[in-house]
Amino acid sequence: MSFDTIVLAVCDGVAYASLVFLVAVGLTFIFGVLGVLNIAHGSFYALGAYTAVSAGIFLTKAGFSPWLTFPALFVAAIFIGAVLGGLMEKLLLQRIYDKEQVLQILVTFAIFMILENVQRLIWGVQPYFMSEPLQLLGNISLFGISYTAYQTLFLPALAVIVLLGLRYFLRHTAAGAQILAVTEDREAASAIGIDAQKVYFVTFIAGATLAALGGALAAPTTSLMPGMGAEMIVLSFAVAATAGLGQIEGAAVAALMIGLGRSLAVYLAPEFEVLVPYILMVGVLIFRPSGLFGAPQLRKI
């Protein structure tokens, strides 16, 4: 394996890990606070991507500056997270928080199936592609290898901002303290005046927006096809489980491990590309059943 290939694989891996991290941290944040494993999280990813591309195509066709496709990525993600995530939490999840976990998973799985088909109804099955944001930022040279700045700088920088921002928000703001309190003990939190229902609502929207943002940011790097949501939910679950469910910093480490593992496989043993994330997950879980950073029986964020 040549040095160039390693640099390429690392660039691929870091870019991919950044996207997977955004989705997985949303999944793990929702699980940490609400205790719900949201299968429909993959749909938020896919719909975020499709919405961002549609918005981008609309903007460029209407003759606006292609730079506007950048804010469109974020607006699309927030729109999907707030509207779809908000509706899902208010209309469905709120009724099932005190029910068994199996039922919660089945309900979110049903929503996933419905949204997957809604997506086919709206966008059909032909691939969609929008590369403006990728081209606008141009390429940079890394150890003699030319790679897109979007993937080597923009995506990792955003992932780091999200990680640090979330950490800061939870540990150093009043709203973050309320989320931590509700996570640890919902009833005791209510007894000191915290509106747990509102905390759940806001947390779910934030988590859903992160998934949609992952999708929107992935859109310029890949072509959108049916099934992308399913692939991502399984992968981000692998990341969250490897890290330990509810572990935010852990999700970043696990995403990097799985992203790099996957991209190295692409160059070294392409037939294992799809398998590598799950081999890593199984390897970790055999030795640490609660994940790399998880503590047994303790729900934490």
Add this chain to the structure above:
Amino acid sequence: MLILDQVSVSFGTVPVLRGVSFALKEGEAVAFVGRNGAGKTTTLRTIMGFTRNGGRITFDGHDLAGVAAHLRPGLGIGYAPEDRRLFSRFGVEENILLPAQVAKLSAAETKRRLDRVYHILPELKEMAKRPAGSVSGGQGKMVALGRALMLATRLVLLDEPFQGLAPVLANRYAEALRRLRDTDPSLALIITESNPHLLRSFAERTITIERGEIAQDVRNEGLAA
């Protein structure tokens, strides 16, 4: 001030409270006594809004049916649950201050209430900076009382505060309750306990609950305070 009128609660098909009625006057201290499983904790949790109940609870003229659980502390009700339930990710003082922060009290008002808590529970001041997860069970009960007192301007509900306390700590807790009665005579108290004799010294009334029903409601004679 607090009126429970034919309050009933069931968990599934099992009735836990059956037509519980009593009224509490301003500043009244009540020992709420009964065996394990008699319905003491459920009564307190129902006042706080954590169960679905039949009947009617009125507090300072508000029908609590229309007041969500998280808004009840804002009416001046503090609650220290049985198993203390501190937030282990925060320090001791942070636990005590969190209710004030949530209620968006002014800095001056927060300080006034914190000073009152430290006056009643001076030992909390020494452990203010310690992580709440590191304090002993007995100390945790003191912290839980302090946290409840931050919002308790009218009524405080203490669920089995003496259970599992070492005698030394139990004495200190009892002293703190006496200081609380002296500092704030208009604050009403409900303290649950399985031992009917323990609370005689600072509760002027004992209500006994058996199998979800009020069995006895008597004034304690010869109260020192």
